[in-house]
Amino acid sequence: xxxxxxxxxxxxxxxxxxxxxxxxxxxxxxxxxxxxxxxxxxxxxxxxxxxxxxxxxxxxxxxxxxxxxxxxxxxxxxxxxxxxxxxxxxxxxxxxxxxxxxxxxxxxxxxxxxxxxxxxxxxxxxxxxxxxxxxxxxxxxxxxxxxxxxxxxxxxxxxxxxxxxxxxxxxxxxxxxxxxxxxxxxxxxxxxxxxxxxxxxxxxxxxxxxxxxxxxxxxxxxxxxxxxxxxxxxxxxxxxxxxxxxxxxxxxxxxxxxxxxxxxxxxxxxxxxxxxxxxxxxxxxxxxxxxxxxxxxxxxxxxxxxxxxxxxxxxxxxxxxxxxxxxxxxxxxxxxxxxxxxxxxxxxxxxxxxxxxxxxxxxxxxxxxxxxxxxxxxxxxxxxxxxxxxxxxxxxxxxxxxxxxxxxxxxxxxxxxxxxxxxxxxxxxxxxxxxxxxxxxxxxxxx
Numbered sequence: 001x002x003x004x005x006x007x008x009x010x011x012x013x014x015x016x017x018x019x020x021x022x023x024x025x026x027x028x029x030x031x032x033x034x035x036x037x038x039x040x041x042x043x044x045x046x047x048x049x050x051x052x053x054x055x056x057x058x059x060x061x062x063x064x065x066x067x068x069x070x071x072x073x074x075x076x077x078x079x080x081x082x083x084x085x086x087x088x089x090x091x092x093x094x095x096x097x098x099x100x101x102x103x104x105x106x107x108x109x110x111x112x113x114x115x116x117x118x119x120x121x122x123x124x125x126x127x128x129x130x131x132x133x134x135x136x137x138x139x140x141x142x143x144x145x146x147x148x149x150x151x152x153x154x155x156x157x158x159x160x161x162x163x164x165x166x167x168x169x170x171x172x173x174x175x176x177x178x179x180x181x182x183x184x185x186x187x188x189x190x191x192x193x194x195x196x197x198x199x200x201x202x203x204x205x206x207x208x209x210x211x212x213x214x215x216x217x218x219x220x221x222x223x224x225x226x227x228x229x230x231x232x233x234x235x236x237x238x239x240x241x242x243x244x245x246x247x248x249x250x251x252x253x254x255x256x257x258x259x260x261x262x263x264x265x266x267x268x269x270x271x272x273x274x275x276x277x278x279x280x281x282x283x284x285x286x287x288x289x290x291x292x293x294x295x296x297x298x299x300x301x302x303x304x305x306x307x308x309x310x311x312x313x314x315x316x317x318x319x320x321x322x323x324x325x326x327x328x329x330x331x332x333x334x335x336x337x338x339x340x341x342x343x344x345x346x347x348x349x350x351x352x353x354x355x356x357x358x359x360x361x362x363x364x365x366x367x368x369x370x371x372x373x374x375x376x377x378x379x380x381x382x383x384x385x386x387x388x389x390x391x392x393x394x395x396x397x398x399x400x401x402x403x404x405x406x407x408x409x410x411x412x413x414x415x416x417x418x419x420x421x422x423x424x425x426x427x428x429x430x431x432x433x434x435x436x437x438x439x440x441x442x443x444x445x446x447x
Contacts, residue, residue, distance in 0.1 A: 019289025
């Protein structure tokens, strides 16, 4: 019992700032939706669809940062800071390259990108304005997110949370000023929301550079970023990150297809789906924070060769994730009447939103369990391939085809399509738990 108390105390020391940072980041999307909703529903829908580019990009840097965490957590547990710095440099290299590519695509091909998500000409025009303005933020995010990832591993989760939270407050304030033209600021509408994002990302980068100068987190070795000192370490990074990247792209591509499907069902369906997704993301912040914290703790244990302790901790965390998921679902149900009162949508969109929030309430239970195991426990021991296979098969062989058939061939009602698109977390639970019990993830991967 005492061991469990110590374990959970350590977990929440890590989880609290990470979950708070996730929640604050979700609030940016919420503020965008809330404020743009005051302008008109098309601005809300267009920003939601254009925001899918940021989501797709987050899959790339998310994989790079997760791969960094797989290696860095074990080497940090082993107290090998030199290797941790090299892992950071490798991560930054890939994160900045992909960030530059996304920035160029958004700046040069915004209308072509919007055509992927919708055929509505007004949504395409509004979304193109948003993408051109927000383009620079992707490169800046590549730098800040890589550093946020390494801070969490190196016992600086509170610092990353502080920077991220201050950035969110700044973003929300700038949203209000630039969307509506408060005081000396121009009224920019949807472009104002995009510009607020760019300024906020720049703020994060400047703050991180200040922290590096104060020696509060590992430095970025430019020579290592350009060329790895240890080819074996780079090979390890690719070995563990590539399955994570394929997993992220497979899962994220499937989730993006959800937006494509809903985007072609009309503005009402798009707006309701956007709001429901934002609410789910805010409430799920604790679940994702727990998954991240679990990975760091178990990774440290395995790096120190505490394999039996890691097994026991894993079982405890799995049970805990189910309770957290259920509690999160209750919170969504409790908030639904309040949200329905204060969010202004067309009557049909309001009707869709009510039932999409109910679906979010049970969806989050499966999401909490699977994220803890697939995103936390398995990668902690270098087991990154199973999650890739599981997510890709579930989404692309089952849920996305079913959703497309329901929406475009059978022409089922919007809510029936939305229900089908919430099945992915539950379809994969049996396979995930069976793989967990094989304990292939109990492995020390340091050299």
